[in-house]
Amino acid sequence: MLRRRFIAAGASASALASFGVRAQQVTRLLVGATPGGGTDIVARALAQELTTRLGHQFIVENRPGAAGNIAALAVAKAPTDGSTLLLSYTSHAINASLYPSLPFDPQKDFTPLAGIASLPAILIARPTLPANDVRELIALAKREPGKLNVAIAGMGSANHLAGEMLKRDAGIDIVGVPYKGTGPAIADVVAGQIDLAFAGVATVQQLVKAKRLKALGVTSEKRLAAFPDVPAVAEVLPGYAYSSWYGLFGPAQMPAPLVARIADAARAALGSELMRARFRDEGLVPMGTGPDEFGAFVRSQGLLTLFKGSRSSPEPAHQGA
Template sequence: MLKIFAAALVAASMGMGVPAAAQEPTASYPSKPVRLIVGYQAGGPTDLTARLLATKLQAAFGQPFVVENKPGAGSNIASEFVANAAPDGYTLLIAAAPITMAGFMYKNLKWNVQDSFEPVSLLMSAPAVLAVANNVPAKTLPELLDLARKQPGKLSFGSTGNGGTQHLAGEMLKNRAGIDILHIPYKGAAGAMQDLLSGQVTMAFMTSVSAVPLLKEGKARPIAVAAEKRLPQLPQVPTMAEAGVPGFVVDSWNGMLAPKGTSPAIIARLHAEVAKAMAAPDVREKLEAQGAVVVGGRPAEFRTYIREEVSHWDKLLKTMHIKLD
């Protein structure tokens, strides 16, 4: 969960007091277009966050900030691409929660989330919402679990791809509830949502950023929110704990990472403008209306958050025994 860290820790990690000589080479940054790499298809929640941010940063810096989608392998393709990029501030990653899980699920990664990147800012966090297709008779979580137990292996859940937050949320539900449901991975949120809305898959854990508008329109039926408290945007929908599965909290989040070795002065410049962008009323309104918590936190806070997420998923995945290669 998001935490507020001591100001002293933040100040120490922000590189305050960096000598002027070290900052001088970055005085003109950026002097050319900056690439924001997204490991998912266009149209999903991470892509939405990246494009909202790109517009603000382009206006602030006077240089193009171009969103490039490099989907595949649970966003690992994009992560490796940025990890291997020059640490000059011109290739940045708009990361999502699966980046902190990948090291436990893939054997041969050539990067490490804690060692291959410089944190810039945690941008936003959004809970997962369990929704079912409108042709599913279950109206509540207990009814859905009862249906699954009566038809082992027959019901399905869609996700944005192997190793993603939605995939792991579904595996958690199988593990906690003792049910057998079939995982259907897609290459992004768009495909998973399309087949949920058409009834081709039974259920999906949808990020609230993409779920709330569709659920309010009645295109799928919300069953429960994987959060500690109900969403104001869906006040009638219980939490997973209220619905009978305690301790079931799954957050999707987005953050900006730079390649390891990027100048502290560049990181500081980026963070300052990212914080302003995420605090902009139109950005906050767009994201908060869809159930997101806007953060815009400092590099030290994001580094601590990543460390805590890695520890959390390490413990959890050991109980589920999931490996993808």
């Protein structure tokens, strides 16, 4: 029995080595955001599952700044042996539209491994806004063009894009006000200093239930189970749908067997009851797409022109954390 265990352990180590992953290796999972946020939460849940499934340690390393570009650059320059990976989010595809001189190519310098999760948003409003749903909001914005404002919790974020899509599809003029984080943006909507914001479900659901915010619509194609009385924006603007997303990347030119091994482990991790429960608590929807499908998805997300000509205040309205 003991001999068979040694043989099995040796075979496992050999298999890992053949894929460019040493059994004793530690894989750094870089996150371009601060600890405690949505990206960090997804990364830590995934790292725990990958450690179990691939037989070596995955550790999360936070490198916030520049809308995720600092972490992305480190991975773009990393070895192709699976020792450094990136858990990125929507801005990975958007940043090329916002930063004309990126030090890397968001598509050519990375290997897409797996789509991990998506997160619909809720369009919320200050409690005193004289509109109770998207239809009334559009009518109000058309009566008073340029007078309403919407908080942007991070330039280039998914919530920023959701707001630009709403303005484009509805043909309305609402001024974007950049913030440095979701917390201060939502706080100002609650306080009535800002009219509107898009936010993740988990971030605002308690405030909505306590009637400290109005929920005008959700960005998913259909109504959310957690808010059955809140209509989807698509009920007023057919075809409107947007969710932020989280995905796993490696540097370009990773060996195909290694790509398959990591991608399979990531998708299997999404079947873990512990991970699915964590995602439900955060309002996340598992994606589970593999390298080809996820790569095509990222390319489609990069074809953005919505930010050109958008009206935004030049400086953040609030610097708080």
